[in-house]
Amino acid sequence: xxxxxxxxxxxxxxxHKKITDAFDVFDHEYNKTVDVRExxxxxxxxxxxxxxxxxxxxxxxxxxxxxxxxxxxxxxxPTMTKVLMERRYRPIPEDVLLQAFEVLDQExxxxxxxxxxxxxMSEEGEPFTQEEMEEMLSAAVDPDKNxxxxxxxxxxxxxxxx
Numbered sequence: 001x002x003x004x005x006x007x008x009x010x011x012x013x014x015x016h017k018k019i020t021d022a023f024d025v026f027d028h029e030y031n032k033t034v035d036v037r038e039x040x041x042x043x044x045x046x047x048x049x050x051x052x053x054x055x056x057x058x059x060x061x062x063x064x065x066x067x068x069x070x071x072x073x074x075x076x077x078p079t080m081t082k083v084l085m086e087r088r089y090r091p092i093p094e095d096v097l098l099q100a101f102e103v104l105d106q107e108x109x110x111x112x113x114x115x116x117x118x119x120x121m122s123e124e125g126e127p128f129t130q131e132e133m134e135e136m137l138s139a140a141v142d143p144d145k146n147x148x149x150x151x152x153x154x155x156x157x158x159x160x161x162x
Contacts, residue, residue: 048089101150
């Protein structure tokens with residue numbers, strides 16, 4: 001029984017360290033607060049992939065009653081500890097991502113054009129912003145062929161996930 005408790009405490013301690021380290025990267029004033037706009041980046045750096053709606057729910061939970069534009073570490077830590085312990089917002093597995101691209105590639109060519117991907121990503125689901133599209137395309141487009149070889153891109157995305 002005591003051994004199980006020690007394991008649980010060690011696990012929580014490790015999670016707290018990960019959260020603290022990620023938060024501290026954006027705590028530019030060293031005052032245990034970060035700009036609210038950085039929270040999504042911090043959460044994603046911890047291996048979580050919440051939707052925009054889920055991110056707004058997290059913010060609603062950790063923001064002060066009167067939003068200040070900043071998030072306090074003492075409010076962030078318990079919420080993120082719970083998220084990580086419950087393994088919420090896990091990344092989509094590589095095979096599922098590949099299937100999604102294959103559905104979009106109706107002609108079964110093995111690639112999508114930047115225009116096709118931009119159309120899908122800006123019109124379906126949670127639309128990407130122009131900045132998000134440009135960032136994604138800069139990583140996804142094969143510079144020689146000017147297409148997205150999605151099997152390679154999916155593998156790259158999966159490898160880079162924490």
